[in-house]
Amino acid sequence: MSRWRDLPPLSMLRAFDATARAGSFAEAGRVLNVTHAAVTQAVRALEGELGVQLVRRAGRTVALTEAGAALARALDEGFGRVEAGIAALREHEARRVVRVTTTTFIAETHIMPRLPGFWAAHPGVEVALSPSPEKLDLAREGFDLAIRALSDGWEETADEEIRPLCRSPVIAVCAPSLLATGLHPQDMPWVMGVDRHLDLAEVAGTGLDPARLRRVExxxxxxxxxxxxxxxxxxxxTEIICRADLEAxxxxxLPLSGLPVVTYALVLPRGPRRPAVDAFAGWLTAIF
Structure with missing residues (x-):
């Protein structure tokens, strides 16, 4: 059963609480940013709701009756506990770590080197990066946001908001020492991981023969x-991952064309968000 069902409207209680604190309808109106007539009407309505006189006029001020003083004490205690509870919740949420899932490469090459700039602008906001190649359910896994590489044709879902960050071409690269061997890209070894297989269609688009590539696992x-x-x-x-290594x-x-372009995007669960999450999301938008 709802505890609110038998209570007077909150607007009446707020008007009376402000009047009891301020000692006048006019000052209570200034506190609540309404007219003193509106405050007077709300307090009179509360008296009618409760069937008891709560205040008496005393010139330009008001005095509390015995019943009014008792209600004022109860409201002061009740609203005080609500205020303390909300303050504690806000403080807890402000301290809670912003959890981010992204790829290892983006975390290592693009975000980590720039994090000191974010912390300088937002001291006290903790950020935890969780590198993973998997597409996780953000809300279920407790993540505040993700940075993902999306294929063309992506669409937003009912549960997630997508904010494109940048478009970055996929490029072929190697160490200067390997290039110095004079090997044609077709004859070079190609590094691969067990969890990510070179897309044969992409390689074929460059003019190389995927079937003849020598792979290094x-x-x-x-x-x-x-x-x-x-x-x-x-x-x-992607070029954004290789950028620092290329510059250094x-x-x-390698002079290979025909590789695709990737969209990096910020993905956020739909719904209310903490200011710290919005701050980090805005910072990410600025650095890409």
Whole structure:
């Protein structure tokens, strides 16, 4: 049974509480940002609802009756506990870590190097990155947002909001030492992880023969770029992941065309969001 069913309307209680605190209808109206007539009417309506006089006029001020003083004490205690409970909830939510799921490569190459800038602008907001190649159910797994690479033709769902961040072409890269061997890309080893197989259709689009490629299995997709930097083989990845390595000369781009373009997007569960989540989502939009 609802505890609200037998209570007077909250607007009446708020008007009386403000009047009891302020000592006048006019001042209570200023506190509530309504006219003093509206406050007077609400208090009189509350008296009618309860069948008892709560205030008496005393010039421009009001005085509480015995019944009014008792109700004022009860409301002060009740509203005080509500206020404390809401403050505690807000404080807990403000301290709660922003949980983000994304790929290892995006976390390592694009987000982690820039995180100090976010923390400088938003001190006290904790962020936990959970690298995973899997597409997770954000609400069920307790994540606040995800950064995903989406194929063309993606659509929003009823449960998730999608905000595109950038479009990045897939490129072929290798270490300068491997390029210096003079091998044609067709004859180079190609690094692969057991959980991510080179898309044969994509490779075929570059003019290479997928059936004749020599593949290097490194056991984990997380090690692919490291193996590529060490010269163990060429690899494909989005330009945004390779950008820092290309600029630093650790990787060079192979002259292969026909690879696709990937849309990186921010994915958020629909529904109310904490200010910390909105702040991090806005920061991500700015850095991509």
């Amino acid at each position: 490194v056991g984990s997709p997380h090690l692919e770029m490291s193996a590529c930097r060490q010269g163990l083989g060429a690899a494909t990845a 000369g650790r990787l060079v781009r």
